[in-house]
Amino acid sequence: MGSAREIEAQGSGTSHVKPRLWAQFLAVMGASMAVGGWAVGIGIGSLCVDQLSRGIGGFILTEEQQVWIVSSNFLGTVVGSAVAGKLSKRFGARNTMLWCCVPAVAGFIVTAFAKCYNTLLIGRLIVGLFSGPAFVLHVFYISAVASPQYRGFLALLPDIVYMVYVILSLVLGVYFPWWWAAIISAALFALPTAVALLIAPSDPVYLLRTGRLSEAKEAARFFGLPLPDPEPNTSGGIAPRKSTWTLVKQPRHYRPLLLSAALLLGVAFCGYMAVLSYSLVFLRTLGSTLDATLVSVLLCVIRMVAVGLVSVLIDRLGRRVLLLFSAAGMTISYLGLAAYFYIPSLAPYTQMPLVMLILAISFFCMGVGPVPWCVIGEIVPARLSDAGGAALVLFYNITSLAGVQVFPGLLAALGIGGVFAAHAGVTGAILLLVAAAVPETRGLSLQQIEELFEDKEEGYTLVTALPISPAYSTFSSTRGG
Known part of the structure; x- marks a missing residue:
């Protein structure tokens, strides 16, 4: 279910920066566990339908209602993912994933206390809605904090974490009714997500794009990443977007x-x-x-x-x-x-x-x-x-x-x-x-990959569009100061 895109350093003045794998791993785990809410939603949906069909839970679902209980997680995610871009632009991927955990947990609580189909459906929709942004944004957050040499490994970690949470919800269903399984699994996804993402900072690319250069340098130092050099246009400014x-x-x-x-x-x-x-x-x-x-x-x-x-x-x-x-x-x-x-x-x-x-x-x-x-x-x-x-x-x-x-x-x-x-x-x-x-x-580098799809066009670098002052100097070139 995840991908990684490294932020390639441009310019000859950028010195080597040693990646901090533990910091990158912590951030990737936080992002992966944020998607755990969506994964738990799938497991709890299957558990609800199974137990309610066997008379566990106090009310009965029709076949049509069973379909909607299962698919409501996806329906909420569709809406949540649609607004993920705006939330990320305003708050950043890391902050959006972190704070969406709170209403997602509220959705699990509504699910757990549901006494009828309508309430259960509402709880499931809330879970999907606030899991949706993490489903989108973890991809780009991991892309921005992962070094090229760890790209494949870190890109696939969310898929493993995702399965852990599905297993968790199903195993809990063996020992608990679905309402207790919903509350327990929600806590086990939200708490470690909050801890990891409170420690890991926002990604350097988002901080650069919002003009917070000093914070971007600190984030780059935390992850052991170089920052990209913006390429000025021929008039001496930054190339227009x-x-x-x-x-x-x-x-x-x-x-x-x-x-x-x-x-x-x-x-x-x-x-x-x-x-x-x-x-x-x-x-x-x-x-x-x-x-x-x-x-x-x-x-x-x-x-x-x-x-x-x-x-x-x-x-x-x-x-x-x-x-x-x-x-x-x-x-x-x-x-x-x-x-x-x-x-x-x-x-x-x-x-x-x-x-x-x-x-x-x-x-x-x-x-x-x-x-x-x-x-x-x-x-x-x-x-x-x-x-x-x-x-x-x-x-x-x-x-x-x-x-x-x-x-x-x-x-x-x-x-x-x-x-x-x-x-x-x-x-x-x-x-x-x-x-x-x-x-x-x-x-292949990202630049080489893009060239695989191109006709003969004007060349550009990966970071041309970053709105940073031409006087900007990279973290790696100033790390000794």
């Missing part, structure tokens, strides 16, 4: 944005999020004799292990190799699942559906799940990272909401075999997209 629409019309900008949107569309409809959101109910429908909660936790653990492996391999094998391998594996696994339900001779192999589902999720976690966020963080142009990145996350949330909403209907209309055959078609399309259009970005 172009409008977002003017930038988007350029091929070097709209091509990576369209490619990113296509990748996210595939991720949203490849089936993973729908299966995870309905995991407890769906696994019982699948006919597994194993405990549904145990299997759901197992699937989350598999993702954590797989993402940990990918974090080691992503800068060695490359992004394309992992994406191709992952999409091909998911396609074969989904076809195996579909075959089980369409071919009567496979009926005696009762554990085949669960095995194929675990394989599909494992392949998802080794590429299609985490790697697109890393690729997007690299190919989205620096001058569009805020507006373009927020728009892409909003698009992903809308498509994920649609995928979760249509899943029960598809299951009823097509049957389990038909649903997995459709998912195989989606992952096959991802395979073709990666093979035909996704460039390999391993080992």
